[in-house]
Amino acid sequence: MNTSANANHGASTLSVLDRALYALFSRHADSSRHDADRKRYRATDVTASFDVYLARTYGLSWLAFALVAFWAFAVAVALPDATVAAATAFVRRGVPGLEAVRTPDLTRTTAAVLTGVAAGFAGKRATVALGGLYLKWTASARESSIERTLPGAVRYLHALSSGSDDGAAMLRKVADRQQAYGETAVAFRKVLNKAILTGSLDEGLRIVARDTPSRDALAPFLVKFREHSEQGPDALAQYLRMEGRMLSHRQSRTREQAGDFLELLAEMFIVLLVMPALLVIVITVMSVLAPGLNEPTPTPFGSVSARAVLVYGSAAFILVVGAGAAALVGALRPADQSGPTYDRPASALATVASALANPASSVVAFAPLAVAVAGLLRSVGYGPVDVVLLGYVSFALPVGLVALRRARIDDAKDREIKDFVHAVSGHVSLGRPFSEAVERVAGNVDLGALNPDVADLAFNANLTTREGDLRASALSRFVDRVGTPLADQTIGLVTGALDAGGDAEAVFETLQVEIGRLYHERKALRANMLVYVAVGWTTALLVVGIMVAVNGYVLDSFAQLSSLSTADAGMALDPDAVQPARDRHRFYVVTQATMLACGWFAGYASRGRYEAMLHSAALVGIAHFVFAGVGMI
Numbered sequence: 001m002n003t004s005a006n007a008n009h010g011a012s013t014l015s016v017l018d019r020a021l022y023a024l025f026s027r028h029a030d031s032s033r034h035d036a037d038r039k040r041y042r043a044t045d046v047t048a049s050f051d052v053y054l055a056r057t058y059g060l061s062w063l064a065f066a067l068v069a070f071w072a073f074a075v076a077v078a079l080p081d082a083t084v085a086a087a088t089a090f091v092r093r094g095v096p097g098l099e100a101v102r103t104p105d106l107t108r109t110t111a112a113v114l115t116g117v118a119a120g121f122a123g124k125r126a127t128v129a130l131g132g133l134y135l136k137w138t139a140s141a142r143e144s145s146i147e148r149t150l151p152g153a154v155r156y157l158h159a160l161s162s163g164s165d166d167g168a169a170m171l172r173k174v175a176d177r178q179q180a181y182g183e184t185a186v187a188f189r190k191v192l193n194k195a196i197l198t199g200s201l202d203e204g205l206r207i208v209a210r211d212t213p214s215r216d217a218l219a220p221f222l223v224k225f226r227e228h229s230e231q232g233p234d235a236l237a238q239y240l241r242m243e244g245r246m247l248s249h250r251q252s253r254t255r256e257q258a259g260d261f262l263e264l265l266a267e268m269f270i271v272l273l274v275m276p277a278l279l280v281i282v283i284t285v286m287s288v289l290a291p292g293l294n295e296p297t298p299t300p301f302g303s304v305s306a307r308a309v310l311v312y313g314s315a316a317f318i319l320v321v322g323a324g325a326a327a328l329v330g331a332l333r334p335a336d337q338s339g340p341t342y343d344r345p346a347s348a349l350a351t352v353a354s355a356l357a358n359p360a361s362s363v364v365a366f367a368p369l370a371v372a373v374a375g376l377l378r379s380v381g382y383g384p385v386d387v388v389l390l391g392y393v394s395f396a397l398p399v400g401l402v403a404l405r406r407a408r409i410d411d412a413k414d415r416e417i418k419d420f421v422h423a424v425s426g427h428v429s430l431g432r433p434f435s436e437a438v439e440r441v442a443g444n445v446d447l448g449a450l451n452p453d454v455a456d457l458a459f460n461a462n463l464t465t466r467e468g469d470l471r472a473s474a475l476s477r478f479v480d481r482v483g484t485p486l487a488d489q490t491i492g493l494v495t496g497a498l499d500a501g502g503d504a505e506a507v508f509e510t511l512q513v514e515i516g517r518l519y520h521e522r523k524a525l526r527a528n529m530l531v532y533v534a535v536g537w538t539t540a541l542l543v544v545g546i547m548v549a550v551n552g553y554v555l556d557s558f559a560q561l562s563s564l565s566t567a568d569a570g571m572a573l574d575p576d577a578v579q580p581a582r583d584r585h586r587f588y589v590v591t592q593a594t595m596l597a598c599g600w601f602a603g604y605a606s607r608g609r610y611e612a613m614l615h616s617a618a619l620v621g622i623a624h625f626v627f628a629g630v631g632m633i
Contacts, residue, residue, distance in 0.1 A: 142186075161236055453482050
């Protein structure tokens with residue numbers, strides 16, 4: 001299919017800028033250098049056509065050329081002659097054979113223009129390359145999401161197969177549950193859309209199998225799904241059962257590999273956070289013998305010493321490492337076993353009313369409190385660093401505590417929902433209708449935190465005699481009330497399968513196996529991730545101990561050493577190299593940066609961003625308490 005034709009077909013929907021870029025750069029879409037990009041594009045969900053996307057990329061590359069060239073030209077013109085000469089000599093000596101070649105003398109302006117043009121073209125090529133890498137990264141992200149969610153989607157299809165022999169209807173049930181099945185649901189939706197355009201489900205399956213980034217998982221599944229659906233419902237159900245088991249085993253191996261990577265990540269995390277703290281200590285010691293570290297250097301923002309740059313640069317590096325490690329931990333956690341997402345109520349009154357039960361509401365409710373605390377601390381003489389840190393604690397700590405309380409309630413519901421499913425399944429297996437089974441469970445079984453939700457389900461399931469429609473709406477309301485990912489994954493399976501006409505006893509038998517497996521996986525994951533929570537806290541407390549020990553027993557000694565006169569010491573020392581008050585403040589800043597990083601890492605390893613706020617705020621508060629308690633701030 002010609003991508004240019006597709007772009008021309010949708011030209012009327014393009015903006016004026018897109019039309020101009022398309023007219024200038026669309027010819028690059030037919031270049032062989034973009035064959036790989038075209039293949040990656042088909043595996044993404046980018047809405048713009050490939051021609052338009054590439055035209056935008058080339059337009060951005062010329063903008064990058066102009067910006068980089070101008071910046072490089074300005075820097076080259078502004079550099080002192082001594083710096084330019086030193087850089088030129090360095091390049092001539094570093095490149096083999098260049099020192100022996102005579103080059104014509106260039107004026108400063110000519111050299112700056114050449115430098116700017118060279119840097120601009122490098123920036124332009126890098127921008128085009130980044131455009132291709134973006135497609136690759138997007139396709140890889142979709143592949144990872146598909147491989148995480150495909151096993152659950154296949155098990156759901158198997159449950160649906162007991163009541164339906166229509167492959168399109170089964171795929172539509174999965175496609176409608178994008179929140180549970182992610183990119184697998186998106187891929188199934190594409191199958192259905194292609195089937196509508198071509199008039200054939202087989203053709204839709206073939207096209208998506210060709211274009212999907214999941215070449216080893218989704219592509220063969222779609223091909224085999226098409227083959228077995230043609231052989232009849234029994235063959236399809238048997239294939240789905242076997243495929244679900246095989247994909248589950250494959251998913252377990254993938255999780256083991258992710259666990260191994262997490263172990264390596266934790267080891268690197270410890271090294272990368274402890275090393276900057278030790279570097280700051282070494283720099284402080286070296287400054288006694290190396291006065292050049294304390295010499296001020298003029299900058300556009302004022303004079304600053306190399307030592308200060310290294311110290312505060314270390315603090316910034318720690319924050320970047322902590323944020324990156326937290327993001328990696330969050331990405332490695334299975335999507336179907338991540339913490340729930342919370343939505344804030346629309347009205348301000350409802351937001352305030354739910355502030356102690358909904359973390360999303362507490363973020364809004366406690367923000368003014370944090371601002372008030374920060375203002376109060378500043379008014380009584382606290383420094384800017386402490387104002388920011390303690391203001392963060394007053395905001396993040398209560399939000400994290402609300403999230404922790406909500407998480408414990410959700411954990412209790414997840415423990416009980418397994419017993420609820422087993423109890424309902426037992427009554428259904430005896431031939432009782434679903435509504436009667438739920439009513440009996442609500443009246444006879446104590447389900448702890450789940451009791452109000454089950455009672456609500458029993459009431460809604462008996463409102464009318466229209467069993468099918470009522471059952472679906474009652475179960476959907478039940479899932480919304482429980483509000484945990486486990487409830488959505490399991491009870492949602494029942495809703496879809498029963499709506500499809502599946503046998504209730506077979507559906508609940510499948511559900512018992514599914515909910516037992518998911519709950520076991522959640523418990524195992526929780527136990528494994530607690531190790532990394534301990535790693536974050538241990539690293540943080542270790543850094544606090546090191547910094548306090550150095551401040552209390554080493555810093556004063558080096559301050560005395562640096563104050564010795566040259567005659568007494570027999571060597572040149574900088575009397576102002578170590579200033580206890582200044583250096584303790586710098587140590588404090590580095591320590592608090594480490595507390596934030598460790599808290600983010602531990603929180604994301606535990607349950608996600610809200611617990612990251614809780615752990616980081618708690619560690620920042622502990623560090624402030626220790627430093628203030630020993631009189632170091």
